[in-house]
Amino acid sequence: MKSHLILSIVAKFLIPLVLLFAFYVQFHGDFGPGGGFQAGVIFAAAVILHLLVFGHAATEHFIPTAVLKIGAALGVLIYAGVGVASLLAGGRYLDYDVLADNAVAGQHLGILLVEAGVGITVAAVMILLAYSFQQRGHDA
Amino acid sequence: MISLLLLLFLAITAIAIVRSRDTLTAVMLTGLSSLISACLFLLLDAADVAFTEAAVGAGISTLLMLAALHAVAPVRPQPRRVAWPALIVVLLCGGLLAYGTLDLPPFGAAENPVHQHVGNHYLEQTEREIGVPNVVTAVLASYRGFDTLGEVVVVFTAGLAVLLLIGRPRRKDEERDAR
Amino acid sequence: MSWLAHFNYWAVIVVMMTGLYMAIAQSDLMRKLIGITLLQTAVFFLYISFGFVRNAQVPILTEGAERYSNPLPHVLILTAIVVGVATTALGLALVVRIRERYGSIDEAELASLADEVEDLEPHHDFDDQDEHP
Numbered sequence: 001m002k003s004h005l006i007l008s009i010v011a012k013f014l015i016p017l018v019l020l021f022a023f024y025v026q027f028h029g030d031f032g033p034g035g036g037f038q039a040g041v042i043f044a045a046a047v048i049l050h051l052l053v054f055g056h057a058a059t060e061h062f063i064p065t066a067v068l069k070i071g072a073a074l075g076v077l078i079y080a081g082v083g084v085a086s087l088l089a090g091g092r093y094l095d096y097d098v099l100a101d102n103a104v105a106g107q108h109l110g111i112l113l114v115e116a117g118v119g120i121t122v123a124a125v126m127i128l129l130a131y132s133f134q135q136r137g138h139d140a
Numbered sequence: 141m142i143s144l145l146l147l148l149f150l151a152i153t154a155i156a157i158v159r160s161r162d163t164l165t166a167v168m169l170t171g172l173s174s175l176i177s178a179c180l181f182l183l184l185d186a187a188d189v190a191f192t193e194a195a196v197g198a199g200i201s202t203l204l205m206l207a208a209l210h211a212v213a214p215v216r217p218q219p220r221r222v223a224w225p226a227l228i229v230v231l232l233c234g235g236l237l238a239y240g241t242l243d244l245p246p247f248g249a250a251e252n253p254v255h256q257h258v259g260n261h262y263l264e265q266t267e268r269e270i271g272v273p274n275v276v277t278a279v280l281a282s283y284r285g286f287d288t289l290g291e292v293v294v295v296f297t298a299g300l301a302v303l304l305l306i307g308r309p310r311r312k313d314e315e316r317d318a319r
Numbered sequence: 320m321s322w323l324a325h326f327n328y329w330a331v332i333v334v335m336m337t338g339l340y341m342a343i344a345q346s347d348l349m350r351k352l353i354g355i356t357l358l359q360t361a362v363f364f365l366y367i368s369f370g371f372v373r374n375a376q377v378p379i380l381t382e383g384a385e386r387y388s389n390p391l392p393h394v395l396i397l398t399a400i401v402v403g404v405a406t407t408a409l410g411l412a413l414v415v416r417i418r419e420r421y422g423s424i425d426e427a428e429l430a431s432l433a434d435e436v437e438d439l440e441p442h443h444d445f446d447d448q449d450e451h452p
Contacts, residue, residue: 025191030272032379033187035280037401041195048203069303076296079289094285104271111272111281114288118281121292122401125299126200129408132306133207136415147330150364154337154357163349170353173334177360184371185378185388192400193363201356201404208411209349212418216425218345226344234336241328248373250386255372259389267380275378275390276397284394291398298405305412 004053011053018046026119030108036115040122047123048130056134065131068124075121082113143183150176161217167209171202188276327368335361346426348414352407359403366392 026039051059083094091098096110153173160166174197181190209215245252262279270278280288334357341354370392378390418424421432 029277030274032274033191033276033377034274035188035277035397037397038188038191038195041192041200041401045195045199048200052203072296072299076292079292083285083289094282094289096282096285103269107270107282108272110285111270111277114281114285115277118288118292121296125295125405128299129204129302129405130200130207132302132412133204133211133408133415135309136207136211136306144326147327151330151333151337154334157353157357158337158341158345163347163353166350166353170356173357173360177364180364181367184367185375186367186370186393186396187377187379189363189367189393189396189400192397196400196404197360201407204404204408204411205349205353208415211415212349212424215347215349218347218350223340223344226340229343230336230340233339234332237332237335238329241325241332244325244328247325247327247368248371250372250375252369254369254392255389259370259391262390263378263387273380275380275387276393279390279394280397288398291402294402295405298402298409301409302412305409305416 007053011049015046015050018042018049022046022123026115027112029115030111036118037122039115040119040124041126043119043123044126044130047127051130051134056131060131063127065128068128068131071120071124072128075117075119075124078117078120079114082110082117086110143180146176146180146183150180159220161220163209163215163218164206167202167205170205171198174198174201188274328365331361331365331368334358334364348417348424348426349411351426352410352414355410356403356407363396363400366396 022039022043025034025042026036029035029039047059047063050062082096082099086095086098087093089098094110094114096106097103099106099109150173153169153176157166157169157173160169174193178190178194178198181193262275262283266272266275266278270282272278338354338356338358338361341357342351345351345354370389372386372388375386375388376384378387378393380387414424417429421429423429423432
């Protein structure tokens with residue numbers, strides 16, 4: 001791959017900021033606009049920027065496909081697991097009231113975990129999509 | 141006023157996409173239309189949706205389309221001719237829909253039937269029941285948590301299907317088909 | 320401004336119908352997908368328009384706010400956007416596979432290829448190669 005000096009320096013500067021912003025959106029979603037879906041997509045956007053500028057091999061070195069496959073499934077597992085946990089705690093499926101001592105704390109915990117699950121799955125799937133299409137395009 | 145301008149711009153972009161001969165132009169204009177609609181969502185008080193549309197529509201979606209376009213290249217330009225039967229069907233359908241809108245309640249009125257049902261319950265009860273200021277998050281993750289679980293499974297399944305279709309790098313014996 | 324009361328819906332209809340026209344009239348599969356994406360955007364916009372309340376706030380609870388827009392359409396569309404891009408990617412993957420296998424993504428050409436295959440049965444160039452690794 002040809003080296004694009006300006007692109008790679010700007011990308012190196014931007015990627016950490018975008019990742020940080022993704023985490024902010026993930027954990028601040030209860031108070032401002034944001035949440036798992038947006039955070040997952042923004043996280044994926046940062047990784048895809050890396051993919052575009054530094055190539056598939058460099059990005060896969062940091063985030064291997066195998067990890068992404070596990071991550072995509074793990075997010076769904078966390079989400080569904082929260083539901084099972086609230087069943088076991090004596091409530092209904094995905095009824096977070098019973099997860100902590102009082103209902104509001106339980107809701108907070110439940111929303112946090114569920115949003116984390118959403119974020120992990122969305123980010124992993126989006127990065128996987130980008131990997132797949134990029135590989136196809138590369139040797140065509 | 142600015143939203144009217146943006147709406148007009150969105151409609152013009154859509155027509156430009158249809159009329160473009162080059163698919164690359166169409167893809168880039170689709171990204172633009174996503175960005176315009178993100179601005180419109182923000183003007184219509186949907187901050188979360190605007191956020192998502194800006195990140196997904198203008199970012200990831202355009203990028204995936206470009207990557208796919210690269211993989212299917214070269215694409216022949218679309219001949220500029222009008223398919224009259226399709227145009228007539230579309231115009232009829234649009235006309236019917238426009239006729240239907242005349243019976244819709246006025247845009248943005250607080251008394252509209254949409255706002256009389258469960259939406260008010262969410263707005264009034266979220267503070268007491270969930271204790272989270274962002275009502276959209278409360279509805280998304282708690283009140284309609286089961287729905288969202290379904291959506292996450294759909295995203296997961298779509299990712300799985302794409303992996304099955306084009307997950308592996310292309311094999312050598314498939315190259316011969318590339319013309 | 321009463322004549323403008325439905326302007327939103329009309330703009331939605333224009334975008335929606337452009338998308339529909341692309342999906343049925345243009346034979347390039349990529350352009351069909353772009354058309355469907357446009358149609359999808361129009362539907363999203365329609366929902367958000369329904370949820371809007373004039374002089375209201377973004378549905379994030381704040382001190383002193385009187386009235387909020389309806390959060391329910393926002394939730395539905397928020398998830399639909401992300402699901403939409405995932406399903407669009409699935410469509411794109413299918414298009415890429417079709418291109419690799421048949422060398423074309425033009426609907427008319429693909430149809431004529433299918434006719435050819437029918438004429439030349441049973442043995443043909445497009446034997447299923449995926450079966451042997």
